[in-house]
Amino acid sequence: MFFSKSIKNNPKAYIAFKSKGNPQKISKYQKAYSRIKSLAIIDGAKYREVHGNLNDLDYILHYLYYGVNDSLDIQQSYVSDVFNLEFYKNTYGAENPVLDYVLEGFYKKNQVNILDNGYIDTLETDLFEQYFSNEKSKVEKIVSNSFYIHDKRTLIPYIQRENPIETGRIRVGVFTNDPFENLAPCPYIRLHALFSKLSESEKFTFFMYGMDSFVMMDIDNILRCKLFDVVVVQRILPFLDILREKCQKYGIKLVYETDDDLLGVEKNSPSYEYVNRVSKSIKDFIDASDVITVTTPTLASKFDENKTVIIPNYYVDSVFDIKEDIKKEGKLKLGYYGTLTHSKDLFLIKDVILRLKEKYDFDFEVIGGFNASDNVEEGWFKPIDLPPDNMNFKKFMGWLSETIDWDIAVVPLENSPFNQCKSELKFIELAILGLPGVYSDMCVYNNVVSDGIDGFLASNDEEWIEKIEKLILDESLRKIIRGNALNKVLSDYMIDDRINEWDIVLTK
Structure with a gap:
């Protein structure tokens, strides 16, 4: 169907024509157009790079009727960086993430990416600017009022800040190479159970980083200022050198925590090859550490006695209770x-x-x-x-x-x-x-x-x-x-x- 240039640049008229006068469709597409425009979800220049000459058609109108059929990979090339289309589709089952969000998802408080913590509060202003402005203020509020933080939505933007948040408490960054959402025995016993209890003193704010945080962080842009007073690292990390250098640069106290002699891993161990490959990073971190915490006197003997502290393991009463129903009969x-x-x-x-x-x-x-x-x-x-x-x-x-x-x-x-x-x-x-x-x-x-x-x-x-x-x-x-x-x-x-x-x- 041929449309004049005036209609192509008149969203209400174009939508009315395309909707054949159907009032429900007209309402739906007019709302979608207005909200996509207000949120600046689509970059017009990048959209035209993908679709070429739009024959004078408004690019948002073109998206609503044609671009919406692009694959998500292609759509992501012109959609705002903070809106992760694949995440949205997988999380909410929406085939058309942008349309779903502006028409329904926003009102359901759907996230636009995995780190979104309610940062979009209106459909009337730029999505990108709104996201980062609200992220900044919300992270500052959470950090100022929290003593134990393990939510990636706070941890990741915090560690990539350009200026610290002063809390009047000792800020402790804690790093373990296990996913924090599925804690294995070592980080649970040696870090989580202890620090979550210690946080109740309100003397500290603990920032608990696990492997599930590392994969989302821009490692080169972490710790651009003194965000922590103390950093505790357990065993091994894929970015030990960067973390050590940043901590030394900003005068952050370093604590190395281990329950094994990793530098003594035997050649027949399944972990030998990996540990051997990163052994220099481990040694350099240990040498730079102000304190080394270990579990036993034998393990302590492997390190500098002047800065090694033995903190034995203990009964983790938050995990399982003393067993009362002791077996009294049946086969041995x-x-x-x-x-x-x-x-x-x-x-x-x-x-x-x-x-x-x-x-x-x-x-x-x-x-x-x-x-x-x-x-x-x-x-x-x-x-x-x-x-x-x-x-x-x-x-x-x-x-x-x-x-x-x-x-x-x-x-x-x-x-x-x-x-x-x-x-x-x-x-x-x-x-x-x-x-x-x-x-x-x-x-x-x-x-x-x-x-x-x-x-x-x-x-x-x-x-x-x-x-x-x-x-x-x-x-x-x-x-x-x-x-x-x-x-x-x-x-x-x-x-x-x-x-x-x-x-x-x-x-x-």
């Missing part, structure tokens, strides 16, 4: 749980289990422990499938407490230099789970377990058999060991002591 069960990298540890007791099975009728259940690639014959143990999200510490420990009905737990651990730096966390967990344990007789456990009092220690097959056999034959002994272990944990491994230790580290 021994058990083991661990990550999928412990085949060497389990093989330490394979012959022990087989010899005990010749004398006693029991099941030996294993959760984790072996990788599928280990090709392990399962005749000597019963595998228990790991649950979904098994690296989520809170979910896993809740599942574990509900799932297992063991009488005895075994904790074999290869006596290697790397393993010697591990902590007694398994002793703590087993005490809370109500399980008497037999542990490898090495520094990880023999500095904690009183043999025959709150657990048993074994260094060879004969000792493993002897100690396990004692627990198999004596139910009252199992109860005594269990009770003593729990008393030790409740006496020596509570979170409040660790919180006080971190308070000192962050304030001195």
